Amino acid sequence: xxxxxxxxxxxxxxxxxxxxxxxxxxxxxxxxxxxxxxxxxxxxxxxxxxxxxxxxxxxxxxxxxxxxxxxxxxxxxxxxxxxxxxxxxxxxxxxxxxxxxxxxxxxxxxxxxxxxxxxxxxxxxxxxxxxxxxxxxxxxxxxxxxxxxxxxxxxxxxxxxxxxxxxxxxxxxxxxxxxxxxxxxxxxxxxxxxxxxxxxxxxxxxxxxxxxxxxxxxxxxxxxxxxxxxxxxxxxxxxxxxxxxxxxxxxxxxxxxxxxxxxxxxxxxxxxxxxxxxxxxxxxxxxxxxxxxxxxxxxx
Amino acid sequence: xxxxxxxxxxxxxxxxxxxxxxxxxxxxxxxxxxxxxxxxxxxxxxxxxxxxxxxxxxxxxxxxxxxxxxxxxxxxxxxxxxxxxxxxxxxxxxxxxxxxxxxxxxxxxxxxxxxxxxxxxxxxxxxxxxxxxxxxxxxxxxxxxxxxxxxxxxxxxxxxxxxxxxxxxxxxxxxxxxxxxxxxxxxxxxxxxxxxxxxxxxxxxxxxxxxxxxxxxxxxxxxxxxxxxxxxxxxxxxxxxxxxxxxxxxxxxxxxxxxxxxxxxxxxxxxxxxxxxxxxxxxxxxxxxxxxxxxxxxxxxxxxxxxxxxxxxxxxxxxxxxxxxxxxxxxxxxxxxxxxxxxxxxxxxxxxxxxxxxxxxxxxxxxxxxxxxxxxxxxxxxxxxxxxxxxxx
Numbered sequence: 204x205x206x207x208x209x210x211x212x213x214x215x216x217x218x219x220x221x222x223x224x225x226x227x228x229x230x231x232x233x234x235x236x237x238x239x240x241x242x243x244x245x246x247x248x249x250x251x252x253x254x255x256x257x258x259x260x261x262x263x264x265x266x267x268x269x270x271x272x273x274x275x276x277x278x279x280x281x282x283x284x285x286x287x288x289x290x291x292x293x294x295x296x297x298x299x300x301x302x303x304x305x306x307x308x309x310x311x312x313x314x315x316x317x318x319x320x321x322x323x324x325x326x327x328x329x330x331x332x333x334x335x336x337x338x339x340x341x342x343x344x345x346x347x348x349x350x351x352x353x354x355x356x357x358x359x360x361x362x363x364x365x366x367x368x369x370x371x372x373x374x375x376x377x378x379x380x381x382x383x384x385x386x387x388x389x390x391x392x393x394x395x396x397x398x399x400x401x402x403x404x405x406x407x408x409x410x411x412x413x414x415x416x417x418x419x420x421x422x423x424x425x426x427x428x429x430x431x432x433x434x435x436x437x438x439x440x441x442x443x444x445x446x447x448x449x450x451x452x453x454x455x456x457x458x459x460x461x462x463x464x465x466x467x468x469x470x471x472x473x474x475x476x477x478x479x480x481x482x483x484x485x486x487x488x489x490x491x492x493x494x495x496x497x498x499x500x501x502x503x
Numbered sequence: 504x505x506x507x508x509x510x511x512x513x514x515x516x517x518x519x520x521x522x523x524x525x526x527x528x529x530x531x532x533x534x535x536x537x538x539x540x541x542x543x544x545x546x547x548x549x550x551x552x553x554x555x556x557x558x559x560x561x562x563x564x565x566x567x568x569x570x571x572x573x574x575x576x577x578x579x580x581x582x583x584x585x586x587x588x589x590x591x592x593x594x595x596x597x598x599x600x601x602x603x604x605x606x607x608x609x610x611x612x613x614x615x616x617x618x619x620x621x622x623x624x625x626x627x628x629x630x631x632x633x634x635x636x637x638x639x640x641x642x643x644x645x646x647x648x649x650x651x652x653x654x655x656x657x658x659x660x661x662x663x664x665x666x667x668x669x670x671x672x673x674x675x676x677x678x679x680x681x682x683x684x685x686x687x688x689x690x691x692x693x694x695x696x697x698x699x700x701x702x703x704x705x706x707x708x709x710x711x712x713x714x715x716x717x718x719x720x721x722x723x724x725x726x727x728x729x730x731x732x733x734x735x736x737x738x739x740x741x742x743x744x745x746x747x748x749x750x751x752x753x754x755x756x757x758x759x760x761x762x763x764x765x766x767x768x769x770x771x772x773x774x775x776x777x778x779x780x781x782x783x784x785x786x787x788x789x790x791x792x793x794x795x796x797x798x799x800x801x802x803x804x805x806x807x808x809x810x811x812x813x814x815x816x817x818x819x820x821x822x823x824x825x826x827x828x829x830x831x832x833x834x835x836x837x838x839x840x841x842x843x844x845x846x847x848x849x850x851x852x853x854x855x856x857x858x859x860x861x862x863x864x865x866x867x868x869x870x871x872x873x874x875x876x877x878x879x880x881x882x883x884x885x886x887x888x889x890x891x892x893x894x895x896x
């Protein structure tokens with residue numbers, strides 16, 4: 204064993220306790236500042252939506268935070284009543300649910316079958332077909348708009364929920380198959396082999412084994428698709444339109460920006476109503492969502 | 504041990520056959536019901552007509568007439584469509600898979616093993632084909648043939664003054680949103696790693712990802728709101744700006760500034776995504792590597808730029824690619840804030856306007872093709888990077 208001289212820098216490498224503590228404080232201050240900055244716009248929206256229309260244009264929303272108990276602030280829930288009722292956000296909320304639930308559930312089923320086949324079955328053209336499906340991940344949705352609009356015109360599907368469910372299913376499938384494939388193909392091989400030796404068919408293995416084991420991946424994709432469909436404006440505008448009996452919330456919100464652009468008490472409440480459901484879903488299921496992002500983008 | 508005296512009865516086989524036939528017959532019936540109910544779902548008056556039919560069949564003609572006159576409550580009607588749609592979308596699809604599988608089972612094990620993969624991927628391929636492959640090909644053809652033809656459609660894109668603004672803006676969006684989100688996300692990811700409330704801080708920065716772009720557009724319209732100089736400024740930006748002694752500025756109507764302010768909205772939305780992925784990548788670096796660098800006397804910033812960044816290079820490229828592809832397609836932010844006026848136009852928004860405002864499907868298709876072509880180089884860079892790392896094909 205040869206004795207090696209310690210690098211001279213080693214003794215100076217560790218910062219002194221004092222400067223380390225300062226550095227730690229600096230990091231904390233920086234993070235608090237960033238979090239504050241990031242939350243400020245949304246906080247302003249939420250506070251404004253709870254203020255009377257007069258108070259809202261007379262003073263900035265931060266005034267209501269600094270002096271919350273002065274009578275001039277005029278806290279109220281009336282904006283929400285107006286938005287949900289007269290301004291049609293309530294009906295748009297119902298439409299959004301009707302559009303989103305099937306458009307989330309249907310692609311999951313179809314994608315799970317396909318992902319299983321791509322992962323565990325041998326058939327001619329498997330690699331090529333899978334490459335095509337994954338390649339379609341990057342094809343902009345805009346490429347489909349004109350032809351599908353024409354197709355729907357011929358089939359009388361424009362402005363129907365069925366048309367939007369099908370469109371969201373088609374557009375969502377590449378990501379769904381990709382995410383589920385990443386998960387399903389990683390399941391232990393022995394497990395499936397022993398099932399086949401016991402005489403199970405592919406269908407049985409899929410239903411009894413694969414689906415229960417894939418719940419985390421299914422949940423991750425469900426959250427993705429839910430947020431995407433719920434927040435979508437483009438597909439909804441193109442295939443559903445803006446008539447109040449079918450318009451979803453982002454579309455209705457956009458209408459309000461056009462017609463009520465200066466009435467901030469309505470716009471802020473309306474914007475917050477569109478955000479409530481995705482925020483709840485997101486906060487409740489964040490863990491799965493993050494896991495889904497990580498399998499989708501890091502391994503990819 | 505006695506062998507059974509009575510031979511196995513013949514009828515049992517018939518019963519077995521019936522049982523084997525039941526599933527396929529049921530499946531065929533289910534498919535038929537499903538196809539018929541698609542018509543029901545596509546018709547907004549479907550629930551009402553079905554109820555009237557039901558009343559008539561039950562002999563309740565009075566109720567049927569009343570319903571025909573008053574019409575069904577729209578919310579109830581929509582709820583019926585949704586429930587039926589969900590039942591068919593879930594139950595019907597399962598029946599198709601199970602039914603097709605049982606038909607193959609009847610044909611024997613050889614056919615089963617040969618055809619069952621196609622049953623599993625068939626519906627997915629069909630839908631992807633109808634909604635992505637076939638339309639993409641059609642759009643390319645349309646961009647060449649529709650309107651005044653290829654030269655006019657694409658020539659317009661590269662000569663029209665508004666379009667040149669849109670192309671310039673798209674380039675700005677691409678560079679600034681991607682660069683901004685990745686850099687800020689990386690900085691936050693490396694900072695947040697060191698505090699105890701990491702998860703909470705991350706949630707706040709990640710949260711905008713759950714907000715629709717239309718919602719985000721309204722949030723930021725409010726930040727950028729403008730009031731005449733004599734009135735109180737309720738927009739955060741103008742409040743700060745006037746507090747510094749300046750005249751209030753109608754930010755979104757001011758060319759030269761407004762595009763950057765719209766880009767900021769997208770950075771706000773996407774940084775959380777970059778942060779989460781990069782934070783996971785940083786956590787994946789073995790702590791010995793960083794310890795070793797520290798022992799060798801590297802300072803914090805040196806470790807960051809010479810050790811951490813190179814080691815998560817792959818993740819950075821993946822994040823940048825994902826964001827860049829998302830940026831190219833972005834439409835909602837511009838549509839809701841300015842509608843593309845005041846020199847804020849981007850390609851995706853212009854495409855929407857060509858479709859619905861100007862009814863020029865040739866130009867709209869040409870713009871879609873350009874979006875598509877813009878994605879390809881980004882993807883090639885990404886695939887090359889994956890190859891170099893030895894991942895994938």
